[in-house]
Amino acid sequence: MTNRQKQHLLGYLGLYSAEVDGIWGPRSVRATREFQDCYMEQTDGIFGAETEKRILEVISTGEKPRESFWEQIRYFAREEFRCTCGGRGCDGFPAEPSEQLIRNAEAARVHFGNVADVSSGVRCGLRNAELPGSAANSLHLRGKAMDFRIRGVSADTLCSYVRTLPGVDEAYAIDSQFVHMGVGKYERGNEK
Template sequence: MAINAYSLAKDGTKKLSTDFKVREFRCKDGSDPIFIDSELVEVLQKIRTHFGKAVNINSAFRTASHNAKQKNASHYSQHLYGKAADIWIAGVSVDTLAAYVETLLPNRGGIGRYYNDNFVHVDVRAAKSRWKG
């Protein structure tokens, strides 16, 4: 898929799919531009459609400086490339959410289960990676 650059100021309200807008993927430091992989949006939309509930994004694109401040984040983080999102769905457990994401990315992508913070990391990297944080 393609990594696209958007402007928070100009494109923030632009719809990327039925249920997701550019602004939802912004870096929490408020920087502009925002990089978003179109495949990530497709995966998140499939999750939204499957569960029939809002997919809440804690963190998606991150600048290098913001990423450096994150617990356990590395310079290999897929968030730096717009290829990752940390998500949660009200009323859906970490294990249930991660198990569904596994059906979408069975032989590739990153899936991290974060029980203490109640979210699942999802990324669309080419290699397969699974972990618990």
């Protein structure tokens, strides 16, 4: 399958609205990731043989996309996790925020019953490198970490709670209010 054909099929499903030019840029990768998110277990954004087979199957059967986990999330929006490089290093979502991470954030928000603020979600390499003290292999790069606070809750209290949540591998206070939470540190590839 050529890149043009891939873009055309992604466009047919309403996932790709840019020009069908055969140039495989960030928008093609993002559309592929969105397709995978709706119909596959893998979410690497790579349009390989498996994705090709699956997209033909979806189009020929008219299969509906599965519901995004975001529809069950009340207190956070995907936009809050956008990379803050301002478009200099990525299109905002070089990786998708991890479902486990968001479900944990939601749990913390519900547990403490107060407003949450996200100061950093997904990061591209450029943004990550700019931020002081960030690890070169930071989980933020894979959508598996976030920095946030719950208003009126100290970082220590929030941190202690975060450590009880599923899949948490990193939990530490950034300052008196904000906490870094990272999940799924040792998973690679097919994780969500």
